[in-house]
Amino acid sequence: MSSSDMYDPNERISRESLAQLQLDRLRWSVAQAARSPHYGPLLSDLRLTSDSLTSLDDLQRLPFTEKQHLRDGYPYGMLAVPKDRVVRMHHSSGTTGMAVAVFHTKGDIDRWADLIARCLHMIGLRSGDVFQNMMGYGLFTGGLGLHYGAEKIGALVIPTGAGNSRRQIQFMQTFETTGIHIIPSYALALLSTFAEMSVDPKDLSLRLAVGGAEPYSEGTRERLQEAWGIPFYNCYGLSEMQGPGVAFECPEQQGLHLWEDSYLAEVIDPDTGEAVEEGEEGELVLTTLTREAMPLLRYRTRDLTAFLPGECRCGRTHRRLARIQGRADDMFIVKGVNVFPLQIERVLMSRPEVGHNYLIVIDRDGYVDRLTVRVELTADAFRGDLAQLREVQDGLTDALRQEILVRPRVELVEPGALPRQEGKAIRVVDERDK
Amino acid sequence: MIEQLAIFSENKPGRLERITEALAEANINIRALHVASLGDMGVIKLIVDRPDDAFRALGAPAAVRKIPCLAIRVPDRPGALYQVTRVLTQAGINIENASGFAVSRREAVLILEVNDVPAAERVLTEAEFRTLDESEFEAAVG
Numbered sequence: 222m223s224s225s226d227m228y229d230p231n232e233r234i235s236r237e238s239l240a241q242l243q244l245d246r247l248r249w250s251v252a253q254a255a256r257s258p259h260y261g262p263l264l265s266d267l268r269l270t271s272d273s274l275t276s277l278d279d280l281q282r283l284p285f286t287e288k289q290h291l292r293d294g295y296p297y298g299m300l301a302v303p304k305d306r307v308v309r310m311h312h313s314s315g316t317t318g319m320a321v322a323v324f325h326t327k328g329d330i331d332r333w334a335d336l337i338a339r340c341l342h343m344i345g346l347r348s349g350d351v352f353q354n355m356m357g358y359g360l361f362t363g364g365l366g367l368h369y370g371a372e373k374i375g376a377l378v379i380p381t382g383a384g385n386s387r388r389q390i391q392f393m394q395t396f397e398t399t400g401i402h403i404i405p406s407y408a409l410a411l412l413s414t415f416a417e418m419s420v421d422p423k424d425l426s427l428r429l430a431v432g433g434a435e436p437y438s439e440g441t442r443e444r445l446q447e448a449w450g451i452p453f454y455n456c457y458g459l460s461e462m463q464g465p466g467v468a469f470e471c472p473e474q475q476g477l478h479l480w481e482d483s484y485l486a487e488v489i490d491p492d493t494g495e496a497v498e499e500g501e502e503g504e505l506v507l508t509t510l511t512r513e514a515m516p517l518l519r520y521r522t523r524d525l526t527a528f529l530p531g532e533c534r535c536g537r538t539h540r541r542l543a544r545i546q547g548r549a550d551d552m553f554i555v556k557g558v559n560v561f562p563l564q565i566e567r568v569l570m571s572r573p574e575v576g577h578n579y580l581i582v583i584d585r586d587g588y589v590d591r592l593t594v595r596v597e598l599t600a601d602a603f604r605g606d607l608a609q610l611r612e613v614q615d616g617l618t619d620a621l622r623q624e625i626l627v628r629p630r631v632e633l634v635e636p637g638a639l640p641r642q643e644g645k646a647i648r649v650v651d652e653r654d655k
Numbered sequence: 656m657i658e659q660l661a662i663f664s665e666n667k668p669g670r671l672e673r674i675t676e677a678l679a680e681a682n683i684n685i686r687a688l689h690v691a692s693l694g695d696m697g698v699i700k701l702i703v704d705r706p707d708d709a710f711r712a713l714g715a716p717a718a719v720r721k722i723p724c725l726a727i728r729v730p731d732r733p734g735a736l737y738q739v740t741r742v743l744t745q746a747g748i749n750i751e752n753a754s755g756f757a758v759s760r761r762e763a764v765l766i767l768e769v770n771d772v773p774a775a776e777r778v779l780t781e782a783e784f785r786t787l788d789e790s791e792f793e794a795a796v797g
Binding site: 598599600602603604605606607610611614632633634635636637638 | 661663664665670691692693695696697698714716717718719720722751752
C-alpha cells in the first residue's frame with residue numbers, strides 16, 4: 222500500500238521518527254500543561270520542564286492523573302489556555318463532585334476532525350459517500366466528533382442522531398446512505414425495524430459501519446456484519462482525550478491502531494502502577510501530545526487492554542490495541558452511556574424513603590440494555606397505600622435519570638429483602654453476556 | 656373503629672406465603688384479607704384477631720402500617736351500601752378504600768378506609784348506623 226492511499230503520511234512514519242516526534246510533542250505538551258492550575262504547581266515541584274525532558278522515559282517521573290483530579294478541579298482546574306480561546310465544551314453526566322468538563326480550542330477541534338478524517342479515510346470513506354451519523358449529538362462527543370471528521374472527508378453528513386428508527390431507515394433509502402456511525406446494540410435492535418418495514422439492509426447502498434460508545438464481542442460483530450452485509454469497524458476514544466478517534470480499526474480488523482503521533486500510550490498493572498510486559502494486558506494510560514486547551518499527562522483511562530504484537534498488513538506503523546476487555550473500576554455502560562455506581566448510590570442515599578442496601582442489575586430486553594435498581598423501602602416511609610408507593614418509585618426514577626442520563630427501572634423491595642453482604646458489597650450484577 | 660394491617664410486599668411468588676407463615680406460627684387468625692398490586696409492588700391488607708401480636712410476628716424490619724378503619728354492620732339487602740355512602744358523601748367524606756362481605760343471610764360487614772375517621776364515625780352514628788369496635792367486629796363475623 223503506498224503512502225498516497227493514506228490520509229496522513231504520519232500513518233506510515235518509521236518507529237524511529239515517531240519516537241523523535243513524540244519527544245518533541247511531549248515537551249510541547251508538558252510546557253502547555255504547566256499553564257493549568259492542576260499541572261502548574263505539580264510540574265514545578267517536580268522540576269519537570271520541557272527542557273528537562275530528554276527522553277520519553279522521563280515521563281515516568283510524573284504521577285498519574287486520575288478522573289478524580291478532573292472532578293476535584295471542576296470546572297477549570299485542567300484548563301491550559303485563557304477561557305476566551307475555548308470554542309467548545311463537552312461534559313459528562315453527573316452533578317456536584319461527579320462531573321467532568323472537557324475543553325477545546327479551535328486548533329483542538331481541527332486536529333480532532335483531522336484524526337477522525339484519518340480514521341474514516343482508512344476504512345474507505347470518501348467525498349462521494351453519504352454518512353448517516355446515528356450517534357447522540359450534544360454534550361456527548363460521539364455525535365459531533367464523527368460529524369466534523371466526516372465533513373472534512375467531504376462526505377454528505379446526515380446528523381440524524383439516535384432514535385426514530387423508521388425514519389433512519391427511510392433516510393438510508395432516500396439518500397442512499399453508504400456509511401453509518403452507530404451503537405452496536407442499536408444496530409442489532411434496528412434489524413427488527415428493518416423486518417417490520419420489509420426492508421433488507423443488504424439491499425441498501427450501505428458500504429461500511431463504525432461501531433462506538435460501548436464494548437461488544439467479536440461474536441456480536443460477526444452477527445452484525447452478517448445481518449447488515451457490511452463491515453463494522455471498532456472505534457475507541459474517551460472525552461478526556463478528545464472523544465472518539467483515539468484508536469480505530471483498519472480494514473484488516475485485527476486490532477485498533479492507536480494514533481501514537483497524538484497520544485503517548487502506556488499499559489500498566491492497575492494495582493501496582495508498574496508497566497506490564499510488552500503485549501500483556503493492563504490498564505491503558507494516555508498522555509496527549511497535541512491537545513491545547515486541556516492537555517492530560519499520564520491519564521489513567523481505567524480501560525483494560527493490551528498491545529498486539531507484530532506489524533499490521535495495512536502497513537501502518539502505529540501499534541494496535543486489542544478490543545477493550547473490561548474496566549479497572551466499577552464503571553459500566555448502558556445504551557452507550559457511562560454510569561458509575563457511585564452516582565446511583567448518592568441519589569439513593571439522599572432519599573429518606575429508601576434504605577442503604579441496593580442492587581444494580583444490568584441485563585438485556587431483547588437487544589436493548591436494561592438497567593434496574595433494586596432498593597429497600599424504609600419501614601417508616603410506608604404509609605399503607607399503593608399511590609404513595611408509586612410516588613416513591615416515580616420520584617426515584619426521575620432523580621436517577623437526571624443524574625445518570627439513562628432511565629432505570631426502580632424496584633422497591635421489602636426492608637431486609639436484599640441479600641446482606643459481608644465485606645465489600647457487590648452492588649452491580651451485569652447479566653449481559655460478553 | 657378497627658385496625659387493618661397494611662403490609663408492603665413485592666408482587667412476586669413466595670411473599671404472601673412468607674407473611675402467612677409468620678402469622679400462622681404466632682397463632683394469629685386472619686379474619687379478612689385484601690391484596691392490591693400495582694406492577695411489581697403490592698399492599699396486603701389484613702384484619703386479624705390480635706393486631707399487636709401480628710405486628711410483632713411480621714418482624715422488626717417489615718414495612719407494616721396500622722390503618723384505622725370503620726367497620727359497619729348493615730342489613731344484607733339492596734340499598735344498604737347506598738345508605739352508607741349517601742351519608743358520607745353529604746358530610747364531604749371520601750372513601751379511600753373499601754371492602755365488604757356478607758356474614759350471614761341477613762347481615763353484611765363493610766370495611767371502609769376514609770380520609771377522616773372520627774368525622775365519619777360521628778355522622779354514621781348520627782344516622783343510626785352501627786360502627787363496630789374490635790370485639791363487636793369479632794362478634795359480627797362469627
